[in-house]
Amino acid sequence: MAGIAQEKRKSPVVDDKVHTWPHLVRVEFLVGIFVMLVLILWSLLVDAPLEEPANPTRTPNPSKAPWYFLGLQEMLVYFDPWHAGVVLPSLIIVGLMMIPFIDINPKGNGYYTFKERKYEILTFFFGFHVLWVSMIIIGTFFRGPGWNLFWPWQHWDPHKVVALTNVDLPYVLGFRDYFWSSVCGGVVVFGYFVVSLAAFYLWILRVKGKDFLERWGMVRFLITALLFVTMLSLPAKMFLRLAFNVKYVWVTPWFNI
Amino acid sequence: MKKWEEIKRDITENQVWKAIFRHGYEDTPRNRVLMVTANVWLHLHPAKVRRHGVRMRFTWCMGGLTFLMFLVTVVTGIYLMFYYRPVAEYAYADMKYLEFDMPFGMLMRNMHRWSAHTMVVFVWLHMFRVFLTGSYKPPREFNWIVGVLLLVLTLLLSFTGYLLPWDQLSIWAVTVGSNMARATPLLGHEGPFADLVGANPIYDARAFLFGGGEIGPHTLLRFYILHCIFIPMVASLLMAIHFWRIRRDSFSGPPL
């Protein structure tokens, strides 16, 4: 008995627990009521849209996916559907599921901290806010007929002329022969991955140190690096498109990237 | 004051009242625990929680509110199901009927729609909160995975529901959203290497989703069943696991 009492005195925290009823239930209840009130008010004031009956022969311009998928539709501008619509979304889902296994930092479990996990948070912020959310905003507010860019206050002119001057990267680099263009594209894509993986390695080595890399292990490193570099390929391609009108980097008979 | 006490006693001390409520609520620690453990809805909670877990600034209430939005869509959705027929000839007319003739039809439809959208936003915010507090770290890795599946299901629920009004907005949004399926590598007829597996327009990933080569009445039925039965069932199952695991793995919090 005395032993237990002594134990208790030694540990710095006393019991910091409170009863769920009423402390937690009260908060949940009030917040729930508040949100329900807002929802009902919103539903009284704003009607859900209902347009003309479905007509498969009349395609609206632009046809927009539901807003939460506009990030994907926006990626279609830069990549072909098999990549932007299938491969990248799958990688997003798999990548999210990987997070608990590639993040071995034991700190920051159960409390808010930026200092102790700067890079993790910045990466998530970049993927979620900068890429996903901003693509949705662009898709929702800045895309008009022909999926052209319009300001939200600008008149949607369906006849807006946008010069189609996009060319493939090998062409820009001077390749004219089909076979060698393809080889060049492959080299560029593989080169991108090799160079950025190496850069990623050096970067981790610098900011986290050798110890960390050893604890992290090869498999975790490779998965993280591939996901990270693939994520960066989106802004990279956007840059190539917007700055140099590059359509594809790699053209093959089977797929284009 | 005397009078008040008497009225109170008159109301609570008779056979009918006692038959329903048994006894009054006495604010004792034991009763506080019982309120939670003996209540079928509240017993998902632990009897006691760490102080920080009660604070809104820790959870932002986002997990619970996502669940609340789900419940709202279930309740309003059942109301809508009474009046809606997933048949191409009727679906749109039923929407009009629901909006103009059904008591509270428009309100129910609006609440269904807006709570579905809100649920998508809340589930993202919830994920963001869980990421920021590092609550996916051991031992909660598995619950994070369940969460990611719930996130995907939430999006699919919204997406399949989008088709049901059968208006221009819905079929074209769903067409655009599903067109990517035909570009699936190997499995879509426009995807890379499709000829290796022999995918063609009426026999590929998109046709499987649509129930045919083009979006049409068969697609409507398919999406209806996915939206009203299949995905809600799977999502409910995963939510049950999700909530169970929150208890099992113990709720995250600052180290003691």
Ligand code: HEM
């Ligand atoms: C339909 C969707 C979801 C529902 C209804 C839901 C519900 C909840 C609830 C009620 C909690 C309790 C704490 C809180 O409110 O924050 C919770 C915790 C948790 N959720 Fe979710 N959630 C959903 C989706 C997700 C997603 C998308 C993720 C992550 C990708 C996720 C991961 C977690 C984790 C790891 C916890 C434990 C947090 C901790 O211990 O601090 N959940 N969830």
